[in-house]
Amino acid sequence: MKKNLHQLYLTLADYLGPQNWWPADSVTEMLCGMILVQNTNWNSAARSLENLRQVTAFDASVIRRLPNEQLEHLIRPSGFYHAKAKYLRNILTMYQDHFQELSRLQTPALRHELLKIPGIGAETADVLLLYLFDRSAFVADAYARKLFRKLTGQNFTYEQLKLKVELQSDFSPIEAQEFHALIDEYGKLKDDPLNLAERFRFEL
CATH class of the missing domain: 1.10.340.30 (Hypothetical protein; domain 2)
Structure with missing residues (x-):
């Protein structure tokens, strides 16, 4: 599962490029x-x-x-x-x-x-x-729940998805920041241009 999550991260990063969130100057x-x-x-x-x-x-x-x-x-x-x-x-x-x-x-x-x-x-x-605190956390927001519903065929509550991803990933704080930003930016795109739902079918 760590491999799948890491591959998903790399695929999104390759397509969207560095996000460097949160968008703020202070x-x-x-x-x-x-x-x-x-x-x-x-x-x-x-x-x-x-x-x-x-x-x-x-x-x-x-x-x-x-x-x-x-x-x-x-x-x-x-x-x-x-x-x-x-x-x-x-x-x-x-x-x-x-x-x-x-x-x-x-x-x-x-x-x-x-x-x-x-x-x-x-x-x-x-x-x-x-x-703010530079901890490795997963933000299971609406974009994330929509994406993982496509990838797994499962519906998750916020806390369910957060716990499952965190237990099965080993992202550094910087990678976790990028993963959150990449998921949100990809979720704003029309449809699923990378066909992630077919490329990353797995269970959490």
């Missing part, structure tokens, strides 16, 4: 993007990010001090702006005030602590593990 921008993209598309999140860039230059302390009404106005394009304003403050507080202590935790304990933060669900927690 940690604060990256964290804001992780919250703003929830329950919307990246174009909508990007409009909110641009608003934040213009007003705060992605200074985490400035964002945290913004009046709530102003913050909600800036992130309105990404939807759910009442909740996301709170979640933005939560994730930036975690980064500014607790990053060092969290970084010392083993990955399972770290994920457990991240999931306690309002606004951070399973998918966002795993994205944080990958891109």
Whole structure:
């Protein structure tokens, strides 16, 4: 299975090239993007990010001090702006005030602590593990579940697919980051141009 997953990774990498995710110029921008993209598309999140860039230059302390009404106005394009304003403050507080202590935790304990933060669900927690804490985690998002449904003929919940892939892979953190990005970028393409569903039939 490790061989199959690694071959899938190499096939996607050869076709799509290096992704170098997360698409951001700073940690604060990256964290804001992780919250703003929830329950919307990246174009909508990007409009909110641009608003934040213009007003705060992605200074985490400035964002945290913004009046709530102003913050909600800036992130309105990404939807759910009442909740996301709170979640933005939560994730930036975690980064500014607790990053060092969290970084010392083993990955399972770290994920457990991240999931306690309002606004951070399973998918966002795993994205944080990958891109903020540089841990080898698998993000079993909608693109991943759709791809592995094609490859295996099985339907997986988020946690089921995450656990199965992580147990049967040995990706480094950088490879895990690329694998997540490659799966998402491939999932945005029309149909299945590489015919992966025929080339990689396996069970998890």
